[in-house]
Amino acid sequence: MTNQRSPLSFREKSAWISLISLVVIFGAYFSYIGMVLAGLARNRFALFLVMVAVFIIAEVALHLVIATQSPRDARTPKDEREQLIELKATRTAFYVLLVSAFGSIGTVHLRLSDPDDHLWLMMQAILFSIVFAEAVKFARQIVLSRRDA
């Protein structure tokens, strides 16, 4: 009979992949934005598109790898416990998004030389809010899955 701490399930691996992809790829993107704000680099909208494309490719490729390793788990629909974990994680992420989105509005009070920069900065702040909330969602999924496993 097996009754030990479970190895990572397909859903947990999926959450880890999404979390790491988000942190690495968008971490690099926001580091670049920080350099733009510091005047060390030029703003390039194309970079955002490239980062989104890289993120999608990384997500698809890595999920294909874990689906190949455990095809049965990948095909199995989420059960009630996994749905509950996802709901709890999404609720936490919603509050994070709410607070950080309100925080994004605060960027209009920053003193910037070009008024157009306010719009650009607010867009970056909102994007950061979305990415941060998603990262919190995946992290919470991992924590809840481990705690109950």
Place this chain on the structure above:
Amino acid sequence: VDTAIRNTIRRLRFDHGEMTQQELADKIGVTRQTVNAIELGKYSPSLEVAFRIATVFRVPLDRVFQYDGVRTASEKKKV
């Protein structure tokens, strides 16, 4: 307030030809991790899943799950 639901799934699995968690999970339509969480008392399943487990082992529901009543946090500390 914390609920205290115990279960005998591990014993029942053993009595049914050492059925694995994966085999039980496949029969009741959940993941092996969920069966493990139920066995360890970390997750209380829905009534439907509870009945499915009882059906697999061909026993009444109260042979699978036992309810110890509701315990408050202060009562839990005393235990």
